[in-house]
Amino acid sequence: MELNKSIIGMVHVGALPGTPKNRLSITEIINAAISDAQKLVQGGVDAIMIENMHDRPYLNRKVGSEIVASMTAVAIKLRQEVSLPLGIQILAGANKQALAVAHAAGFDFIRAEGFVFGHLADEGMMDSDAAELLRYRKQIGADNIKIWTDIKKKHASHAISADVSICDMAKAAVFFLADGVIVTGNATGEEASIKDVQAVVEAVRLPVLIGSGITEQNIAGFWPYADAFIVGSSFKYDGNWQNEVELERVQSFMSRVKHLRNTY
Template identity: 50%
Template sequence: MQRPLIFGMVHLRALPGAPRNKLTVRQIADKALQENMHDVPYQRPEHRNPEVTAIMAAIAQQFRSQFPTVTAGVQVLSCGNKEALSIALAADLDFIRCESFVFGHIGDEGFAQSDAAELLRYRRNIGADNIKIFTDIKKKHSSHAITGDLSIADVAVAADFFLTDGLIVTGQHTGTPVEKNDITQVRASVNQKVFIGSGTSAKNILHYAESVDGFIIGSEFKEHGYWENEIDPKRVKEITSLLSSKY
């Protein structure tokens, strides 16, 4: 099997307008290029102001200029899927991480409606068909009681039918490991790229390595494994070295 990819998350500091914002846009960009979950509490798309997209696009363009060849994507919280596509197009990024592609759910910020049909048409309309859409299924920080009669495999099948480019499986919360059986069910149900989106650590990465196409890692790369802290180069090296030694 091909070596799984590792996507390290760049968490932007709180943007202007967010309750925890303390930095200028330039300072936020500088921090991002050294290393955003800091805009808590997250807003639903209908409440999000345009400066979020504009600032994130500017920072993404700076990132792409500094790292022109790496595979890179963007996510806008919460459920800012169209915004993410527009940022990816402007900054020449490769993919977006998409929440609520199929089936609605209740998140911390309220109800999130599915948007696959609108999103794929928007991608076509703006000429961004080369940008992949990787889809969270049964995503973390959410209640799935509305779709409690559907297994994670059922949701994977629906996302595949609605033309996702890849699937992201998570634990219940940030930093919570994925259930191995969830990966097994998804793999058995669809022929899609599958990524782990939470809870990867030095203790378990090799346990998953042969089952997935990649890992999206945020908290584990930070000091003490906590998402709000700064990047810890030793933790980054430990995890990447483990995967390199296996492949």
């Protein structure tokens, strides 16, 4: 997938079987995910990513077989229904599992956390996994699937790497063969620092994505710098990631994007 100011809309898959918030059958979960995806497609996004964000509290790296199976069921149905590029993230840091699902379902990319430099996440300590993940991608024949990785990721403390700048982390991701780097704010829905984005863009020759806090109101400020924008909360009713996608919000956002594309 080539990134050219792409808008990647999020589908937050309902709480999966075995997780504390699960209330729906897998069929109901799939139907809800497809409904959100169809509204994103109708609204004009460039790509879609699915994520098990309702599965809180998240396991650290190792999710159960039921999560992998459920996400595969969602992913395969989504691939049948949607022709746009598709991606997946499995929380928390279950990068190998996400890659396996992506490969089975014919997806185009994954979002990885903990790729370089360990950090203390709200799930606990998370070590880097770039070496293991890229070897696994080679083993299963999934070299076509892009790995976009967070750096200085949200919902985490980076005190142990405080002497390592975000640019140094981005350079490490390049050296460890990531396909793109993601800059975020401190939490879901929080705006990234434009200075951080600018610095990373200048530091590396990889696609730079913004992974949180992009809204119809602030995207113009980030537009000249980032290659792609992952949008979740802004597409949901009341701007809350836990709600369903609201078509009117997507359409209004993409109208703003169309204006920016015509201006720059």
